[in-house]
Amino acid sequence: MSLKSAAMKLMQKAIEHAPDSMMPGGKPDPLITRKHGIVGAPVTRIDGPLKVKGAAPFAAEFEAEGLLYTAVAFSTIAKGRITSLDTSAAEKAPGVRLVMTHKNAPKLKPTPMFNTQPKAAGPSDLPIMQDDSIHWNGEPIAVVLADTQEQADYAKSLISATYKEEPAVIDFDAAMKNAHEPKTILGEPPTINEGDAEAALSAAPNLVDKTYTTPRHNHNPIELHGVTLFWEDGELYVHDSSQTVAQSAWTLAEVFGLDEKKVHIWSPYVGGGFGSKTLWQHHVLAAAASKMADRPVRLVLSREGVYRTVGGRTTTQQRVAIGADADGRFQSLIHTGVAAMTEHNDCPEQFTFPARHLYATKSFLIGQKVADMDMLANTFMRAPGESIGTFALESAIDELAEQIGIDPIELRARNEPESDPTTGKQFSSRNLIKAYRDGAERFGWNSRSAKPAARRDGEWLVGMGCATGTYPYYRMPGGKARLTVSKDGFVTAEFAAHEMGMGTATTQTQVVAERMGVAQQCVQINYGSSDLAGVFLAGGSSQSASIGASIHAAHTALVEQLIKLAGSKSPLHGLDADDVESRDGGLHTKKDPSHGESYAAILRRAGKDELSVEESAPPPMELQHWSMHSFSAIFAEVGVNTITCETRVRRLLGSFDCGRILNPKTATSQFRGGMIMGIGLALMEETIWDSRKGRIMNPSLAEYHVPVHMDVPEIDVMWTDIPDPHTPLGARGIGEIGITGVGAAIANAIYNACGKRIRELPITLDKLM
Amino acid sequence: MNPFTYARAEQAEDALKLAEAQGARFLGGGTNLVDLMRETIERPQSLVDVTGLSAAIEETSAGGLRIGAAARNSAVAEHRLVRTLYPVLSRALLAGASGQIRNMATLGGNIMQRTRCAYFYDDDGSRCNKRTPGQGCDAAEGFNRYHAILGASPSCVATHASDMCVALAVLDAVIHLRSPRGERTVPFVDFHRLPGETPQVETVLEPGELILTVELPANPIAKRSTYRKVRDRSSYAFALVSVAAALELDGGKVKDVRLALGGVAHKPWRALRAEEALRGREATPENFRAAAGAELIDAKPLRYNAFKIELAARTITAVLQELAEEAQ
Amino acid sequence: MRFLINGQPVEVDVDMRTSLLDLLRDHLNLHGSKKGCNQGACGACTVLADGERILSCLALAVQYQGREITTIEGIAEDGQMHPLQRAFIEHDGFQCGYCTPGQICSAIGMAAEAKRGMPSHMTRDLGAEFITLDRHEVRERMSGNICRCGAYNGIVNAISEVFVEAE
Ligand SMILES: Cc1cc2nc3c(=O)[nH]c(=O)nc-3n(C[C@H](O)[C@H](O)[C@H](O)COP(=O)(O)OP(=O)(O)OC[C@H]3O[C@@H](n4cnc5c(N)ncnc54)[C@H](O)[C@@H]3O)c2cc1C
Ligand code: FES
Numbered sequence A: 001m002s003l004k005s006a007a008m009k010l011m012q013k014a015i016e017h018a019p020d021s022m023m024p025g026g027k028p029d030p031l032i033t034r035k036h037g038i039v040g041a042p043v044t045r046i047d048g049p050l051k052v053k054g055a056a057p058f059a060a061e062f063e064a065e066g067l068l069y070t071a072v073a074f075s076t077i078a079k080g081r082i083t084s085l086d087t088s089a090a091e092k093a094p095g096v097r098l099v100m101t102h103k104n105a106p107k108l109k110p111t112p113m114f115n116t117q118p119k120a121a122g123p124s125d126l127p128i129m130q131d132d133s134i135h136w137n138g139e140p141i142a143v144v145l146a147d148t149q150e151q152a153d154y155a156k157s158l159i160s161a162t163y164k165e166e167p168a169v170i171d172f173d174a175a176m177k178n179a180h181e182p183k184t185i186l187g188e189p190p191t192i193n194e195g196d197a198e199a200a201l202s203a204a205p206n207l208v209d210k211t212y213t214t215p216r217h218n219h220n221p222i223e224l225h226g227v228t229l230f231w232e233d234g235e236l237y238v239h240d241s242s243q244t245v246a247q248s249a250w251t252l253a254e255v256f257g258l259d260e261k262k263v264h265i266w267s268p269y270v271g272g273g274f275g276s277k278t279l280w281q282h283h284v285l286a287a288a289a290s291k292m293a294d295r296p297v298r299l300v301l302s303r304e305g306v307y308r309t310v311g312g313r314t315t316t317q318q319r320v321a322i323g324a325d326a327d328g329r330f331q332s333l334i335h336t337g338v339a340a341m342t343e344h345n346d347c348p349e350q351f352t353f354p355a356r357h358l359y360a361t362k363s364f365l366i367g368q369k370v371a372d373m374d375m376l377a378n379t380f381m382r383a384p385g386e387s388i389g390t391f392a393l394e395s396a397i398d399e400l401a402e403q404i405g406i407d408p409i410e411l412r413a414r415n416e417p418e419s420d421p422t423t424g425k426q427f428s429s430r431n432l433i434k435a436y437r438d439g440a441e442r443f444g445w446n447s448r449s450a451k452p453a454a455r456r457d458g459e460w461l462v463g464m465g466c467a468t469g470t471y472p473y474y475r476m477p478g479g480k481a482r483l484t485v486s487k488d489g490f491v492t493a494e495f496a497a498h499e500m501g502m503g504t505a506t507t508q509t510q511v512v513a514e515r516m517g518v519a520q521q522c523v524q525i526n527y528g529s530s531d532l533a534g535v536f537l538a539g540g541s542s543q544s545a546s547i548g549a550s551i552h553a554a555h556t557a558l559v560e561q562l563i564k565l566a567g568s569k570s571p572l573h574g575l576d577a578d579d580v581e582s583r584d585g586g587l588h589t590k591k592d593p594s595h596g597e598s599y600a601a602i603l604r605r606a607g608k609d610e611l612s613v614e615e616s617a618p619p620p621m622e623l624q625h626w627s628m629h630s631f632s633a634i635f636a637e638v639g640v641n642t643i644t645c646e647t648r649v650r651r652l653l654g655s656f657d658c659g660r661i662l663n664p665k666t667a668t669s670q671f672r673g674g675m676i677m678g679i680g681l682a683l684m685e686e687t688i689w690d691s692r693k694g695r696i697m698n699p700s701l702a703e704y705h706v707p708v709h710m711d712v713p714e715i716d717v718m719w720t721d722i723p724d725p726h727t728p729l730g731a732r733g734i735g736e737i738g739i740t741g742v743g744a745a746i747a748n749a750i751y752n753a754c755g756k757r758i759r760e761l762p763i764t765l766d767k768l769m
Numbered sequence B: 001m002n003p004f005t006y007a008r009a010e011q012a013e014d015a016l017k018l019a020e021a022q023g024a025r026f027l028g029g030g031t032n033l034v035d036l037m038r039e040t041i042e043r044p045q046s047l048v049d050v051t052g053l054s055a056a057i058e059e060t061s062a063g064g065l066r067i068g069a070a071a072r073n074s075a076v077a078e079h080r081l082v083r084t085l086y087p088v089l090s091r092a093l094l095a096g097a098s099g100q101i102r103n104m105a106t107l108g109g110n111i112m113q114r115t116r117c118a119y120f121y122d123d124d125g126s127r128c129n130k131r132t133p134g135q136g137c138d139a140a141e142g143f144n145r146y147h148a149i150l151g152a153s154p155s156c157v158a159t160h161a162s163d164m165c166v167a168l169a170v171l172d173a174v175i176h177l178r179s180p181r182g183e184r185t186v187p188f189v190d191f192h193r194l195p196g197e198t199p200q201v202e203t204v205l206e207p208g209e210l211i212l213t214v215e216l217p218a219n220p221i222a223k224r225s226t227y228r229k230v231r232d233r234s235s236y237a238f239a240l241v242s243v244a245a246a247l248e249l250d251g252g253k254v255k256d257v258r259l260a261l262g263g264v265a266h267k268p269w270r271a272l273r274a275e276e277a278l279r280g281r282e283a284t285p286e287n288f289r290a291a292a293g294a295e296l297i298d299a300k301p302l303r304y305n306a307f308k309i310e311l312a313a314r315t316i317t318a319v320l321q322e323l324a325e326e327a328q
Numbered sequence C: 001m002r003f004l005i006n007g008q009p010v011e012v013d014v015d016m017r018t019s020l021l022d023l024l025r026d027h028l029n030l031h032g033s034k035k036g037c038n039q040g041a042c043g044a045c046t047v048l049a050d051g052e053r054i055l056s057c058l059a060l061a062v063q064y065q066g067r068e069i070t071t072i073e074g075i076a077e078d079g080q081m082h083p084l085q086r087a088f089i090e091h092d093g094f095q096c097g098y099c100t101p102g103q104i105c106s107a108i109g110m111a112a113e114a115k116r117g118m119p120s121h122m123t124r125d126l127g128a129e130f131i132t133l134d135r136h137e138v139r140e141r142m143s144g145n146i147c148r149c150g151a152y153n154g155i156v157n158a159i160s161e162v163f164v165e166a167e
């Protein structure tokens, strides 16, 4: 063990054993107990009017004088070298201003890869158009700039390339033979071995031991990835569709050798992301081409282009084995497997994470490997790991329950752990079994027949299934917010966060209003720009917590300054920040709410127009101190057609335990949205991979099936609404948890309906024939 | 997209004249042609817009129905006479694509839409004998879940994706064509070709020849017809297998029957063998299943589509059974 | 080329290859119609041509001269939001908002189709004179509009409120 990692281990231990009170969230957020405020109210989206009018400007909709349009050509081999690249016809085509290839592209610094430095956002560490080497089938080989999109597209079609192919690893089965353990899985150990799980498994009176496979997926946000960007006085301005504005700005600055302040990314509206709207090659290519042509550039990837150059969820093969005693108590829990990855990125699809935290067991074997392939770098997609990990784990639980002959909910309840089973930490808050009981009652679970194929409705066999969903609570380092209060009592909050439809703009307005004790109408929030404070990731369901903690910190600082500013004539004179609270548009003592002063009065007396503070959230040490996770109980009822084996979801219910719900209206939509993606994962989504060429063969929304209106019944959602005492406002993230558990709940329902157990996603009708 | 010129024809004569230009193609709703032009798989030099030609849906003197090639898919599906006399055609159209596409797509364009295959669409990345004759077919050994089980050849395994055409195949429709050399009629079932060694030639339409109308003969059996489409999601997806059928019973026996399959071949597949096996037989599920078996006896599965054989057999049986129950 | 868009005649000189969608977005500054696939596979680009819903990404602009095109920018009534726009906000019929203009235009076209008795794949009786737009009917008819955020329930609720309950 190196000195550095030894020191880190020590530090980690210290945090684990430190008293609760020293942790962020050690003292419950006072807003948790405030019951009648605007937090928790079903506030309608504030960006609604703009969006329903089609007036919200997205990245590809900004005009610029002299704008050039872009088309990108892609490689057709997986690995090798470009031997010839004929761009002469393209260059001569009408309207063409530039054809950029590795031969003339500007020299660029290496792209700092995600997870290697705090603000690194590179999808991989591969050079971008710097030489003739090809690393995946679909890698950009040329960029055409022209006066119109039509001209650019046509010119692109005139480019021809030849290659010298090199042997490539493009078959997952073959790649798995060389699977290896990565150093860590997002900072967690790839392997956990407690007790002799294999021996305990073979000795157990009840056991399942099965292999599950999951395919590649693509996010497919409906807005295509694109930028409109320009250079001015050596600074780069980018209208982007981004869930990582600050990280992308920093990374682009590194690539172009600029000061970080010289890259400005704006992205107030994002047409869906789900993990894909991060930094990819097209950003760098557009900026480089714009620099070369000295013109503003718009680059919108075609739908095929998105598939070729924006990574998706990787494919996995997983083994889940559970051994249980006669009562169903786990003696052994094994979850191992392999995910395809590349040598050039670090995104191991953490499918073993759920098994680390869900069940008490006498022995454990967790082991996750990666198989390197020559493919486009895979990336995070809604609940990376947990979505497909719960498919395997929760299918296996269902299989075991049937074998033992007990209700699958009961089996889960019997193995509910007291504390985190792998880390031993206390849960910050865990009410999974309550979520199950509440959900079961509402769903009518007790009407389910334990015997498969027992219920028929015309041509359809009908069945029910349930499964657990789970997703960690994350709060990212780097959170920071600016709060400004003005002499007319208005509050502005600013932070470099993102609104991709999660409702951030609306819920954070509520949060700021509550924190500041002002009406929602008095709050303006600014977000979606790298020029604003802080580093936020609209990912890992971390954003609400990160913003919440930043606003909390800024508020505390603001209150201190306000008291100072209030001076000796104020009723607040001599008080501590701890003695006062924000309410009714000002500060009031906690003891006597009538005793206080409005922000406006304080500022006016001091002769100030406004007071503004910027403050950072504390580092997220609480994550290492408690075991912090959200949970759900998913219930599905499906029909399987006895003739065609088509499966249709008839009913779907999600019962969530995600801490406090900040806005039931937008939260309902988030949960449903995740669950619908879960329907897709269960029944239809698959990025088709031709393993002879390492090429994606359905780069199209016509051939990659995502759920349409007709696939989606009215989805019921409910929640425990039990605040997590250790998070800002008592809330945990809700963006990803919706998709988790759904795959297994549907697979289990299919089994219950027709008696067929499918362990390979997606569960298309051919697998049920 | 390659550059092209555009002209709109108001009369068939104009259209034919305009179509004499080098590299000319007719343009219907554009939902297939524009898509393929964008991929530079189709590269017409001039487009002759034929949406202004006859879109009429009118009764013929013989009591059938004549539909102009420019009639929109939605207009055909919606038409009273189609709904009552040829329900299979309404049903098939309504099972296809989406409301928006049906509002754009024309009868002529739907018939002439190219077969669907991921390797055909993968312009620069895959081999395809349709795009470049003689190049080879990457689908045969590739991802071929959607591909043909009947009538395929070593050079092509693509399927025709039209739902409407499967219905036209059971209705004994006739296509009226016109070229500078004159008019001719072709039975609908002979219009599309199997791939053989020239998969790039998908129909018997000559270059520059125009589809004028499609005629549906009067036939009482058509009234008892229906369409069933099996797909990977509930709507807005191409058929894995589809079945169009019409059935007339006499007592418990099959007096007459029409059967066609979609999603299984390079063309809408009229199931004549199954029909033959059924005429005069008892209308029982066993006999329906046996007839399906007779039709599918030569079916050849590819790596990923063997399920289609069983799926087709089951769907045929179910559709005939449904019609039989309705008739009784 | 000459067009009639949201009641306004416009004349523009564009490449023959320009789709109706790109005409709107790149040449007329009407960004409300969205591009989600350019393949006819998502419905984000839905606009109304003479009141009929179509996909503007697969429509060559040149072919739509002389048709009356209505986009999301043109559906407001007397400067007021269309009732369906208000219902989308109220029922939370969107998240990111990118598919939304297409959903709204499509729903308006869809309601007109249903009103004149156009059957759908879900319609049991093809001979029926009137269509009852129940939730199944709405879902089938709206299936050409994909919402990857998954706001489907809210969208159906909004449409039902405006076009079903109002009947
Ligand atoms: C996303 C998507 C999903 C789809 N799903 C389905 C589905 O589920 N089921 C289904 O059946 N179809 C489906 N389609 C295909 C659709 O039905 C066809 O694109 C449409 O019918 C073509 O009609 P069109 O008028 O737009 O033809 P165009 O694209 O205009 O033309 C197609 C061809 O027909 C030729 N042509 C047109 N008119 C004539 C004429 N009068 N004489 C001679 N040649 C002519 C053209 O030259 C061209 O070669 C789908 C399409 C898309 C894009
Ligand atoms: S952009 Fe037109 S259908 Fe997707």
Ligand code: FES
Pocket (backbone or CB within 6 Å): A222, A271, A272, A501, C093, C094, C095, C096, C097, C098, C099, C100, C146, C147, C148, C149, C150, C151
């Ligand atoms: S609201 Fe985002 S795609 Fe529908």
